[in-house]
Amino acid sequence: MHYSDYKTGEKISKLGFGLMRLPRLNEKSEDIDYKEAEKLIDIAIKNGVNYFDTAYGYHDGDSEEFVGEVLSKYPRDSFYLASKLPGWMLKSNAAPKDIFEFQLKRCNVDYFDFYLLHSVTDSLAKTYESTKSYEYLCEMKKEGKIKNLGFSFHGSLELFKRWIKEYEWDFVQIQLNYYDWENQNAKTLYRILAEKNIPCIVMEPVRGGSLHTLNDKARDVFKSLSDNSPASYALRYAAQLPNVLTVLSGMSNEAQVLDNIKTFSGKIQLDDREMAAIYEAELYFRENFAVPCTACGYCLESCPNSIFISEAFLTYNEYNQTRNKDGFFDRYLKIPKNSRADLCIECGVCVERCPQNIEIPKQLKRINDLTSDI
DSSP: OOEEEOTTSOEEESEEEETTSOOBSOTTSOOBOHHHHHHHHHHHHHTTOOEEEOOTTGGGGHHHHHHHHHGGGSOGGGOEEEEEEOHHHHTTTOOHHHHHHHHHHHTTOSOEEEEEEEEEOHHHHHHHHHTTHHHHHHHHHHTTSEEEEEEEEOSOHHHHHHHHHHSOOSEEEEEOOTTHHHHTOHHHHHHHHHHTTOOEEEEOTTTTTHHHHOOHHHHHHHHTTOSSOHHHHHHHHHHTSTTEEEEEEEOOSHHHHHHHHHHHHSOOSOOHHHHHHHHHHHHHHHHHOOSOOOOOOHHHHHOTTOOOHHHHHHHHHHHHHHOOHHHHHHHHTTSOGGGSGGGOOOOOHHHHHOTTOOOHHHHHHHHHHHTTTO
16 A cells, blocks of 8 residues: 655555445445445554545545444544534534534544645635634644644635645645546646645545446556556556645455555556546547536535436436447436436526536436437
8 A cells, every 4th residue: 555654754555445435235225234344444454454435424424423433443543534524514504613522432533644625615614714614623733632724625726726725734635636637627636735735635536436437448558558457557646746645545355455455556657658548548538528517416415406416417427428329228226216307496506516517407408308209
């Protein structure tokens, strides 16, 4: 396992375990399969992974509870735990103090090694500022309940620059992958952090799995190089950057865990041939990538009609690649009738929660139009 030398002298595994997409008991709920998920954690720790990332809302709150149960069997100083303050809850008059103290209890720890203001957008930034969340968390840092304070970001470049200038941060978490390096200007965010000597934590390095599944032409590019998975190239693309502290991967099964461990135990730096392959694969992938959804699930949490938005987008993206309308209909019909695109009332609440800034109602309307004759 490769490690980063953190500024405090600690060694952080280059592979971080994102606890957002753990094994579930069934596809219709976020209930975690504890036995299977614990097995994945044990394998990861045995192979040197020591950074674990959860959040208040992951798996409808079960992720933090899972962490509190499973990691408690390991010495507290043997792992680094990250969680996040949910800004959207502050809009309903919840206090940062109440949320934070509840998270400590739910995670069964006395402190968080890394703690973030979660999913900072231009809208949520105002909420964090009006509730003085940063100031409260700084107090928690002084008390030793937070070792390192940062934020995860999905807002405008102007906001990013302002927050970096006005506040002091131990680290910052950004979405970075070879697709978004230019598409969402990840290179500029990364450059700013590097210039300020603020360690960068990478989220969505495989873009919700889409840079692993890709499409046939893109996958063939990587097959011509080796038997290594497409995901491994995406992970190495992020991990090779010198200011990256750790790369988060939301692992859902044993095969993914083992593949990622293999990746982070081998050569990280990409050579010229591999970089060329990434650029070629990206061009093929970009041709058919319809909706840039990473299946994070934030939109579903806010949807008043509980539409399975990410599943609808995944189904639509597959259709956009294959143009197999019958196959699209077959898969779309597997979505429960009371959770399909036609129930969208265009309230726009989901748009505010979407880290990818997708015009969700507009895209759902496209899907509804396509399926109107089913």
